[in-house]
Amino acid sequence: MGSISIAKEQLELGKPAFPVEATTLEYAQSLDAKDHLRSFREKFIIPSKLNTKTKKLAKPDESKSHEEKCIYFCGNSLGLQPRAAAEYLQAYLTTWATIGVHGHFRELEDSPLTQWQLLAEHASKQQAPIVGALANEVATMGSLTVNLHLLMASFYTPTSSKNKIILDWKAFPSDHYAIESQIRGHGYDPAESMIMIGPEDGEYEVSTEKILSVIDKHASSTSLILLPGIQYYTGQFFDIKTITKYAQSKGLVVGWDLAHAAGNVPLQLHDWNVDFAAWCTYKYMNAGPGAIAGAFVHERHGTVEYIEGQDKPIFRHRLSGWYGGDQVGRFNMDNKFRPSPGASGYQISNPSVIDLTSLCASLSVFNQTSMSDIRRKSVTLTAYLEYLLLSGTDSTTRAFRITTPSNPQARGTQLSILLKPGRMDVLMGMLEDAGIVVDKRKPDVIRVAPVPLYNTYEEVWQFVQIFSLALAKFE
Numbered sequence: 001m002g003s004i005s006i007a008k009e010q011l012e013l014g015k016p017a018f019p020v021e022a023t024t025l026e027y028a029q030s031l032d033a034k035d036h037l038r039s040f041r042e043k044f045i046i047p048s049k050l051n052t053k054t055k056k057l058a059k060p061d062e063s064k065s066h067e068e069k070c071i072y073f074c075g076n077s078l079g080l081q082p083r084a085a086a087e088y089l090q091a092y093l094t095t096w097a098t099i100g101v102h103g104h105f106r107e108l109e110d111s112p113l114t115q116w117q118l119l120a121e122h123a124s125k126q127q128a129p130i131v132g133a134l135a136n137e138v139a140t141m142g143s144l145t146v147n148l149h150l151l152m153a154s155f156y157t158p159t160s161s162k163n164k165i166i167l168d169w170k171a172f173p174s175d176h177y178a179i180e181s182q183i184r185g186h187g188y189d190p191a192e193s194m195i196m197i198g199p200e201d202g203e204y205e206v207s208t209e210k211i212l213s214v215i216d217k218h219a220s221s222t223s224l225i226l227l228p229g230i231q232y233y234t235g236q237f238f239d240i241k242t243i244t245k246y247a248q249s250k251g252l253v254v255g256w257d258l259a260h261a262a263g264n265v266p267l268q269l270h271d272w273n274v275d276f277a278a279w280c281t282y283k284y285m286n287a288g289p290g291a292i293a294g295a296f297v298h299e300r301h302g303t304v305e306y307i308e309g310q311d312k313p314i315f316r317h318r319l320s321g322w323y324g325g326d327q328v329g330r331f332n333m334d335n336k337f338r339p340s341p342g343a344s345g346y347q348i349s350n351p352s353v354i355d356l357t358s359l360c361a362s363l364s365v366f367n368q369t370s371m372s373d374i375r376r377k378s379v380t381l382t383a384y385l386e387y388l389l390l391s392g393t394d395s396t397t398r399a400f401r402i403t404t405p406s407n408p409q410a411r412g413t414q415l416s417i418l419l420k421p422g423r424m425d426v427l428m429g430m431l432e433d434a435g436i437v438v439d440k441r442k443p444d445v446i447r448v449a450p451v452p453l454y455n456t457y458e459e460v461w462q463f464v465q466i467f468s469l470a471l472a473k474f475e
Contacts, residue, residue, distance in 0.1 A: 015408050016383045023391055028461035031384070037377050037452055043365050044080045044286070044454040046072065049435030070435040071459045076232075076260060076414050076449035077439045079286030079362075088112050088361035092354060103353075112364070117327075119356045121344060126363040127294050130285070130371060131258065131277070132268035136302065136342030139295045140359065141323075141351055144259055145174045147278040147295045148226075150346060152182045154301075154318040155253050155276055156224045163188045164222040166214060166252075169198030169206065170233050175257055179226060195222065204403035204418075205410070206231075208239045212246050219250035226254075229261030229277075233441065235404035235414035237265055241272045248273065259283060262294065264378070264412040266371040269296050276301070284413075284451065286362040292355035295343055302342040315339050321348030365453070377452035378413045384457055385415055385450055388464040399423060399471045403445070414449040420474075427470040434466045 021027050032038060046069045048061035061068065072080055091111045095103040104116045114122050123140040131138065141147065156165065163186065165179050180190045197214045199206045215225065225247045230237045244254045256277040261267060263284030269277055277296040281287035304326075305314045318339075322330065324347040326338045339345030386402060401418045404411050419427065424444055431438060439447040450460055 015406075016380050018384065018387045022384070022387060025458065025461055028384075028457040031380075031457035035377065035457070036373060037369065038456075040365065040369065040453045041456065043083055045083060046070065046080065046454065047437075052435055052437060053432070070437055071455075071463055072437045073448045073450055073455065073459075073463065074437045074439050075286070075451035075454075076264075076283055076447060078282055078289055079284060079451070080454055081288070082286055082362050082365050084112075084361040084364050085288070085358055088357050088364075089354070092357040113357060113360065116353045116356075119353060119360070120323075120347070120351050123292075123356055123359050123363065124294075124344065126360065126367060127262075127281075130267075130366060131262055131279070131294070131296060132266065132272075133270050133296050134299055134342075136344070137270060137296055137299050139297070139343035139347055140292055140356065141295060141347045142293050143290070144257070144278055144280040144293045145178055147293050148175065148178050148255075148257065149182070150319055150348065151255060151276045151278060151295060151297070152178070152224070152226075154316060154346070155255060156182055156186075158183075158186050158188060158193075158223045162221055162223045164193045164195050164218055164224075166195045166197060166218060166222055166225040166227075168227050168231060169196045170231065171196075171228065172232050172257070172259070175226070175228070197227075204234045204416075205236055205405050206238075208242055211238070211243055215243075215247050215250055215252065219247075219252060222252055224253045224255065227256060229256050229258040229267070230264065230412050230414075232260050233416060233445070233447075235260075235411050235416050235447070237261070237405075237409070237411050239410075240274065241268070244272050244274050248275075260412065260414070263366070263371075263374075264414075266375050270298065274298060281359050281362070285359070286365070286453075287355075287359040291359055292351060295346060297343040297346055299342065302345060304339055304341045304345065311336070313338055315345065318346050319348065323347040323350055369453075374452050379408045381450045381452055381455065381457065381460065382411065382413050382415060383408065385448065385460045385464070388461065389415075389417070389467070399474060413451060414447055416445055416447050419444045419446070419471075423471060423474060426473060427467065430466055430470045431463075434462075436463055436466060438463075 045060050048068045049070045051058050051061050052070045091113050107115055120140045124138040125135040128135045128138045167179055183190045183193045195218050197206055197211055227238055229240055240256060247254045254275050256274060258277050258279035262279035275298055279294045281293060282289055282291040301316050320337050324339050324345045326340045329338055399420045403416045403418050421444055428440055
C-alpha cells in the first residue's frame, strides 16, 4: 500500500452532487460501470440469498447469477470472506501436517506465508499503511478489548489528583467495562473518575468543540482520554488529529479504539502523534469472526535503551510476556526480559498462527489498493445511499432520521438510521425476505454499511427500494 502519507485532497473529499436521474436503476448501474474498485468484488465470496436463510451447513453458492447474491451491508459487524482465505489457510494446514514444528522457522517455496515465528511481524508491516503508522509502531496480537487492557496497563497511570478517564457517551459496552475495571483496579471510583462526553439534547453528533470543552473542564484531574475513532452507534468519525493535539497540550495521554475506523477511513496515527490505539480486524478488514487484533504504540513510547555496564534495559512499563521479548534472545530462557523495540515489545503470548493466516489473506487484498482509493469510493457510495434515502421525502413527515453526520469528513461508510417506533420488525422482515443483510440495534436503529471493496451502487439502489416499500406500509 506504499507510503503512510496520504495527500490532503484524498482525505478531504467533498460530498458528491447527483443529478435528477440518480434515482433510477440505470444511473446506479452507470456508476458501477465507472467504479475504479469494481474488480475487487470478485475477490470476496458473496453469500447467496438462499444461503443467508439456511439452517444447515451448506457449501458456498458460487452461482454466477447476479440475482441470487445477497446484498451484504453488514461489514461494520463482520466483513465477508476473501477468496484468498481458503488458499492461505490450506497452506497453513499443509505446513503443519508436513513439517510440524519446523513451520516456525522454515520458509517454504510456493507458500503465501512466511515462517510462523515472523508471521506477526509480517502482518504488522501489512497493517501499518492502513492505519498510517511506521511498521515498528504496529503489533498484531490479542483481541480488541484485551489489547485495550494491555495498553491501559501501560498508559493509564493515575494519581490521587489525576485519575479520570474521558470516554464516549455511548461507548461500546466492552470499552466501557474495560475502562471501569481499570479505574477500580487502581482503587478509584468509576462514578467519579469516568467522564462521558455526549451530544446536546436531541442530537447524536458530538462536536469537536464540545469534546475540547470537556477536556478543558477536566484536564487538571484527568489522566487519559480514550475515544472511538468512529462511534459504532452513530457512525461519527471524530477529528482524531485535532482532539489528540489539544488533549496532549493539556497534559493528557490519548488513546483511540479504531474498531470501526481501521480499514474504513484513512488514518495517520504516527503523524497525528497518537499515544496508542487498538482495533479489531474482523469488520472492515475482513479477517474472520473474532480474528486477531491490532495495536499501535507511537515510536516514542516503544524505545528500549541500554546503558553501558548495566544489564537491564530501560523501557516504558507494560505487562510483559515472552513474546514481547527481542527475537535475538527470545529463546534464551534466561528470564531476563529484553523487550523488542516498538509496539511488538507489548506482545504477551505466542499468537495464533491460524488467526494470523486468516488476517494475512485479507491483507493480501488490501495490498492491491490503497486507503485513499477505498476512501474515494466510500465517500461516493455512502453519499449515494444518503441521497436516495432522502430523495423525494419531506423532513417534517419522514419516518426516519439519519443520525450519522452528513459531512463526509465526519463519517465513514456507515449510515445509522433511526426509525419511528414500531417499524423495525416489518422493515427487517422485508429486508431478510429480499436477501439484504443489515445490522439492527433495538429498538429502532439499523446500521447500513456499503463496503467499497465488495458492495455496488446497484445494491444501494435495491436496498432503498425495499426500505421505502417497508415504510410505505405505515402511511
